[in-house]
Amino acid sequence: MHSVPALRLREGDLARLEALTRMSTAPAGLVRRARIVLLAAAGLSNTEIATLLRVSRPTVIKWRSRYADSGITALGDLPRPGRPPTVDEVAVLVATLADGARPPARLRAPYWSSRMLAEELGIAHSTVSRVWRKWGVRPHRPETFQLPSVPPLPPGAHRRVIGVFRASSWNAVVLRADDHAGHRAEERFRPLLVDRAGPGAHSASAPGDFLTLLDTVAQAHPYPRLHVLLDGPGAVRSRRVREWLARNPRVSLHHAPATRSRADLAEVLLRLAGSSGHRPTPSIHRHPGTTHGPDVGPRPL
Template sequence: MANSAAPALGLRDGDADELDRLLRSTSTPAGLVRRARIVTLAAAGVANSRISEVVGTSVPTVLKWRSRYLHDGLDGLLDAQRSGRPRHLDHAGVISATLKPPPKKYGVTHWSSRLLASHLGIGNATVARAWREYGVQPWRSGTFKFSTDPELVAKVTDVVGLYLAPPENAIVLCVDEKSQIQALDRTAPMLPMQPGQIERRTHDYKRHGTTTLFAALEIATGQVTATVKPRHRHQEFLSFLRQIDRTYGDQELHLVMDNYATHKKSAVTEWIAAHPNIHVHFTPTSGSWLNLVEVWFGIIDRQAIRRGVFTSVKDLNAKIRAFINGWNDRKHPFVWTKPVEEILKKAQPKTN
């Protein structure tokens, strides 16, 4: 009889541990868990009728999975390939359609999963799965800009080399200006942060003018020399260079700057030429991100300007100076790590 006469099911080497793993895993499909329990109980010598009661199935089903295990091992417990209508369009076909622009009749710039599904005559869940599988995100867009500077390689090599191996007994300063900083005042007082509630401010504001921040970042220490000016002409920039000269005296200085027009005015270049201790290194066109002071500008913007409330330009300037004083008390070095080869690989357009 099938009830109790069946001998204990002999397991293959290593299958006991795998069956235990299947039974313990929360991600094992319910059907596979049931079959694993049947085989585990059968291996323990439990009668087929008792297994059917414990697992909640019929004795013929118990006999079926005993037999499947005897012939095929654990592979015999898996679902057989089901027959039926094949998938109408495989994932590669979905991606191929996604990478083509939508027909003009739709009047859209990119596909949504529902629009593409309707276009292909399939379910939008299929489209979504294909996009996840291939890492395609039609709803997202970014920007890029390739440098057209004919001296790109030389300038990148020069600036990065300066960061990675600065000359002995010399100071490397990254110099630039952050212009058009707005003194924005809110129309109502800020609501401070509270437990369970973030800081809040009104969506509208009052404009009280703008200021320009000139800054020189000493990369070895993080020290910032700075000033604020109402404008950012070459006259203001030259005045800032004189401030740098007074701050550092006769020390050898290497200034990293971008190609902004005010940095190349004749009055500026003549002044630099008259100071042999000052050496200028220009970043390539469309490569101002190589200037580390841009990183520091991001820091002051996030920590002091973007969420600040300023009742006047004078107030804005005072708070910028306060941040700089606090920064110089807690400053840290700025370390460049990306090699020239990796930068050039991304900065230059690919050619076929």
């Protein structure tokens, strides 16, 4: 069978395409085309994409080719500013912070303005400004962004996701905080993933699997402080986890403040990790796991 190479996305299009797929006001046809392009960029074949999205194979080939020839504008009429839509704040935040918060080179700008990002995403610039104010984003000083949590995470920690754990009531993202500024602050890491959210997973294995992830990332990053952002009560209630933390004081637990959704914070981190280098990483969203064999340990995303 002929293998089609992965579609290469143009600079800055990953965040924009993902934002389109999450906009409730975007036309269904446009959302479908954006998904075709994203799946093609992830390396799926035309037949696999057609099966997943329940469209014909010629449809996949058509929109894949149109994007390759003319870019994102070839997918159709993008949403324009107008009546205030229901906008996904996470999509706006990720589009702002992706790739070190730098706009694509074609825009010839050192940092985002609200009007520039609004034009890229097809929303009102006042909406972008509102999201920035709510989350405390200063696009001209991205290094000061601090993801809200209790206790507070250090500025810049959102750029260094080193581990992801997914299970019912045990969802967590592990972040690395460097004590000194410099080249390490911009270093990109390949996060390790343990996924126990699949249909065959058993909650009884969650404590041991969670500690396996913590042991692995702690050994791989032996010097800086590590921060674990929790999306669920499982880790806090576990005696084994509390004992592990007592033996590893450089690792601390964090949770979302009352004014923020824990799921939103975790989603921001996961999608920022997946947007590094403007390439999609579908495994960060879903990795079927089991409770035995080679899938027990972490795997690179």
